[in-house]
Amino acid sequence: MENTKDILLDWRLHASVLVITIIAEAIGVIAVPIGIGSILLLPLLYAFVMGLAINPNVMRKAGAWLGQREVKAASPLIVIAIMPFIAKFGTIIGPSMEQIIAAGPALILQELGNLGTIVLAFPVAVLLLGMGREAIGACFSVAREPNIAIIADKYGLKSPEGAGVMGVYVIGTLFGTFIFAILASLLATAGIFSIEALAMACGIGSGSMMAACSGALAHAVPEMEGQILALAGASNVLTYATGLYLCIFVALPVTEKLYDLLGRKQPAAANTGE
Amino acid sequence: MSNADIPVDHEAETRPDLFQHALLLIAVCVIALAGNTVATDATVMQGLVGLIILYLIAMAGLVLTRLVPINLPSVAWISLIGIVVTLPWTPGSGWLLERVAHVNFLTLATPCLAYAGIAIARREIEIARASGWKIFIVAVLVMTGTYVGSAFVAELFL
Numbered sequence: 001m002e003n004t005k006d007i008l009l010d011w012r013l014h015a016s017v018l019v020i021t022i023i024a025e026a027i028g029v030i031a032v033p034i035g036i037g038s039i040l041l042l043p044l045l046y047a048f049v050m051g052l053a054i055n056p057n058v059m060r061k062a063g064a065w066l067g068q069r070e071v072k073a074a075s076p077l078i079v080i081a082i083m084p085f086i087a088k089f090g091t092i093i094g095p096s097m098e099q100i101i102a103a104g105p106a107l108i109l110q111e112l113g114n115l116g117t118i119v120l121a122f123p124v125a126v127l128l129l130g131m132g133r134e135a136i137g138a139c140f141s142v143a144r145e146p147n148i149a150i151i152a153d154k155y156g157l158k159s160p161e162g163a164g165v166m167g168v169y170v171i172g173t174l175f176g177t178f179i180f181a182i183l184a185s186l187l188a189t190a191g192i193f194s195i196e197a198l199a200m201a202c203g204i205g206s207g208s209m210m211a212a213c214s215g216a217l218a219h220a221v222p223e224m225e226g227q228i229l230a231l232a233g234a235s236n237v238l239t240y241a242t243g244l245y246l247c248i249f250v251a252l253p254v255t256e257k258l259y260d261l262l263g264r265k266q267p268a269a270a271n272t273g274e
Numbered sequence: 275m276s277n278a279d280i281p282v283d284h285e286a287e288t289r290p291d292l293f294q295h296a297l298l299l300i301a302v303c304v305i306a307l308a309g310n311t312v313a314t315d316a317t318v319m320q321g322l323v324g325l326i327i328l329y330l331i332a333m334a335g336l337v338l339t340r341l342v343p344i345n346l347p348s349v350a351w352i353s354l355i356g357i358v359v360t361l362p363w364t365p366g367s368g369w370l371l372e373r374v375a376h377v378n379f380l381t382l383a384t385p386c387l388a389y390a391g392i393a394i395a396r397r398e399i400e401i402a403r404a405s406g407w408k409i410f411i412v413a414v415l416v417m418t419g420t421y422v423g424s425a426f427v428a429e430l431f432l
Contacts, residue, residue: 013392018305020388025313025381042380043313044387051391057399066392074393079349080295081302081386086349087331088379090356095371097361106431116423121415129408138412142420167405170398171413177387179417193425196432201424205417207349208390211383213421218380229379233353235424240350 013070013077020050029219040185040216044208045177082207089233096230103196107235110200111242117142118255126262133259137164140255141247143172144206150247176205177212184213188220195221199228203235204243210236295336302385303329309381316376324377327370331356 024043032039056063057071093100100107117139125135137155141147143165148157155161172179180202187198195217202213214232218225303325310321335352342351360367402409 013389014301014305016392017385017388018308021305021309021381021384022312024384024388025309028313043309044380044383047384047388048391051388052394053391055392055394057394057396071393071395074389075395077298077302077389078386078393080298081305081389082349082383083299083332083335083352084303084306084325084328084377085379085382085386086352087328087335087356088374088377088382090331090353090358091328091360091371091374092379093353094357094360094364094367095362097357103432106428109431110424110428113422113424113427114420116421116426117416117419119423120419121412124415125408125412129411131408131412134409135412138409139416142416143413163405164409166401167409168413168416170401170405171410172417173390173398174394174402175410175413176417179414180421183418183421187422187425193429194432197425197428200428201421204420204424208383208387211380211386215380215383237350237353237357240347 010070010073012066013073016054016066016070017051017077017081020047020054024050031219039182040219042181042212042215042219044211044215045181048177078208082211085211086207089229089236092226092229093233093237096226099227100230100234103200103231106197107200107231107238108242110197110235111238111246112250113201114142114204114243114246115251115254118251118258122255122258123262126259131164132263133160134164134167135263136252136255136259137161137166138168139164140251141165142205143168145169146244147247150244150252154252172205172209176209180205180209180213181216184216185220188217195224195228196231199224199231200235202228202232203237203239207236292336292340296333299329299332305385306377306382309384310377313381314376314378316378320373320376324374327373328377328382331359 024046027043027046030041032041052058054062054066055071056066122135122139125131125139137151148165148169151161151165157166184198184202187193188195198217199214202210202217210232214229217228221228307318307321307325310316311318332352334355336348338351339348358364360371
């Protein structure tokens with residue numbers, strides 16, 4: 001970590017974020033209607049895109065304004081900038097404690113639903129896309145930092161499993177907020193699941209994914225905003241506590257077993273097929 | 275293998291010391307105040323008071339992260355404090371809630387995502403390029419599967 005003086009010298013970074021925030025909030029939420037529902041574009045999504053647009057690693061020309069030094073300094077600020085948001089979330093959960101306790105069993109058990117990634121993504125990765133052991137790292141979890149630590153510990157990050165988890169991690173970092181915002185707004189307007197269930201499911205990823213997801217839900221169903229945020233926040237807190245264990249003791253072993261089942265036939269089939 | 279390969283836990287790890295945190299949090303809150311003033315009908319004064327309360331909750335969480343020997347990320351402590359001070363049976367919770375109500379929760383996430391966009395490193399872009407379209411499809415399915423799976427199980431037990 002740089003020293004305190006250095007941090008304050010990163011004024012270009014903070015000034016950029018200030019301007020981006022003001023522009024993003026001035027634009028506001030835009031609803032784009034599509035066939036089965038509508039997709040909500042949120043200020044936080046514009047902010048991310050504008051951040052990318054002035055990132056010298058993405059846009060060469062941006063190098064005139066921000067350098068690698070600011071890029072490096074921005075990293076610890078992600079977690080600091082999410083803190084007031086998390087504090088606000090706490091103040092939404094607190095007053096709704098009775099509702100959350102009432103939803104307790106669903107809230108705890110929905111963590112098991114995280115195994116849905118294995119059901120949906122793993123067969124596609126192995127059978128349709130012909131991926132090897134990368135599929136284990138890619139599909140066993142939603143690939144946030146704790147999940148990477150599990151794979152790094154068990155296989156090492158230079159392994160195929162490590163490549164898989166890093167790939168999904170990076171795509172999640174780049175597109176996760178968009179994907180969750182789109183999923184939540186589509187499902188909220190499609191009416192397949194109840195809003196409470198969708199709100200609880202918002203708690204699975206990182207803080208920014210939860211923000212995009214619950215924000216999209218709350219805008220789709222404004223009259224339930226308080227309840228949506230409380231359930232999403234409570235589910236996110238639970239994920240800190242239980243997510244890691246579910247991954248180590250259930251998700252990863254199950255994915256391994258499935259790979260033995262599906263993956264063994266796969267190379268032979270691919271050889272004869274092509 | 276070296277630990278340097280493990281990406282920094284952007285959203286759960288704390289690197290800077292407490293004093294630096296206190297300073298950077300002020301910068302973040304000033305940005306959030308500007309955003310809140312643009313996004314909502316709240317006055318600058320209302321937003322300021324709300325953000326000062328949220329700032330104090332965040333700082334209390336950071337202090338607890340250092341004092342308590344349980345290994346929980348600071349965001350977990352911050353949300354726990356936010357919950358405890360606004361429980362219906364906590365004295366003064368009504369007063370606090372009225373003040374923080376002027377701060378829009380979604381606006382608070384906007385500066386964070388701006389920093390996240392700027393923080394994308396060359397290495398991350400290289401990984402995305404090298405992994406190609408297959409990993410993109412898989413990643414979309416991973417997130418969809420996790421989300422729909424959780425919603426499905428929650429639906430069953432509601």
